[in-house]
Amino acid sequence: MSAPVRLLTLALLVPAACGRTPQEGHADFDLHHTRQAGGQAVARWSGDAVTAEELSQRFEEMSPALRERYTDARARREYVESVARFELLVRDALARGLQDDPEVVEATKRALVNRLMRAQLEEASVQVTDAELEAAYAARRDDFVRPEAVRLSHVFLAAPRPDAARVADARKRAEALLARAKALPEGDFAGFGTLARENSEEPRTAPLDGDLRFLSDDALAHTYGAEVATAARALTTEGALSGVVQTDAGLHLLKLRARRPALNLTLDDVREELRVRLEGEKRSRAWAAYLARVEKGLSLSVDTEVLAKVPLDVAAPMKKPSGPLPGTVPAP
Structure with a gap:
């Protein structure tokens, strides 16, 4: 030659x-x-x-x-x-023969696979019909239509309303905790969280620093009582504190973390967003089907017994790389 x-x-x-x-x-x-x-x-x-x-x-x-x-x-x-x-x-x-250098070979492989992936995704049929958009909107309606929600942190002291003595004792403790909460800067959610973690008697939220996450007015009333929902509506600025709020189950101290406005988006409002999302899902399914055909056509198999015997010492020191890492493609 x-x-x-x-x-x-x-x-x-x-x-x-x-x-x-x-x-x-x-x-x-x-x-x-x-x-x-x-x-x-x-x-x-x-x-x-x-x-x-x-x-x-x-x-x-x-x-x-x-x-x-x-x-x-x-x-x-x-x-x-x-x-x-x-x-x-x-x-x-x-x-100089550098076409056979492992780095050049691996870089060429990566370039080929990247180009192949682009070609496959571009060739995939991704037509989205109006019926598919309507079905996707119905399935994801909670993403587009939801009421206003509030995120509170609270300290809860268990004191059933009929038990007057227990309510009286809980109120003294609640007033003392409220005074400590008022001494904190308004934006000190960590400090209020410490109060909740150390004093709240609701086992579900105490480990979360009293965080109730986002709840609608109806969900707040259903879960914690109408009195809590009413008190929450009166809190208008982030970091604001309620007074001691009594419900049938006990006493609450509330701190407003954030408000999330209501959302009411129609199908026409989100049509293009949904179209892009559905096109992406179709491309992903087409890519998975293509990978399956390639694996079948080239008889891919994995010997799990041999794989399990490959040494893997997570505590061993790292060695100098012997060459470029092989390219990988995530499982579909």
Whole structure:
């Protein structure tokens, strides 16, 4: 094989020239800069060139601001020389056999897979019908239509209303805790959380620093009592404190963390958002189906017994990499 031919190949071109396909796991690449014959050469090198036609196309693809830079003859020449030098370095790298370097091979594999993924996703049928949009809106209606919600932190002291003695004792403790809460800066949610964690008698929320998360007015009344919902509506600024709020179950101290406004979006309001989401889901399903076909066609299998015996010591010191890490594709 002559040196010029060797310079222009990434793999053996002799099999292709003889009409034979490359061996499995091998590939032939044409690394000529100019793929089409003809054209007027602006810059030449052994067996290749940058043409005036290509250069004109490149300028048209630039932004007007960048294009203006190359109205200067010197800048235009520097651009052409830069393109040519890049191709000369490719030639020299091939002459040195760097196409077989593990980093080059792995980078080529990654580029191929990335291009394949883009092609598959672009080719996937992702037509979304009006019926599908209506069904998606109905299924996700809670994302688009919901009442106003409030997020509170609370300290709860258990004291059933009929037990007057227990209520009286709980109220004394609640008033003392309220005084401590008022001594905190309004925005000190961590300090109030400490009070809740150390004193609240509701086991579900005490470990969460008394955080009730976001609840609608109806949900708040149903879960904690109408008195809590009424007191919450009176809190208008973040960090505001209620007084001692009595319910049938006991006494609450409330601190407003945030309010979330009501949402009432129609299908027309979110049509494009849903369309994009459904198109993405369809592309994901198409990609999963494509992967399954490739795995079946190339007989992919995993020996779990052998895999389980591969040594893996999480405490061992890290060794110097022996080569680039293999490319991976997440499971669909």
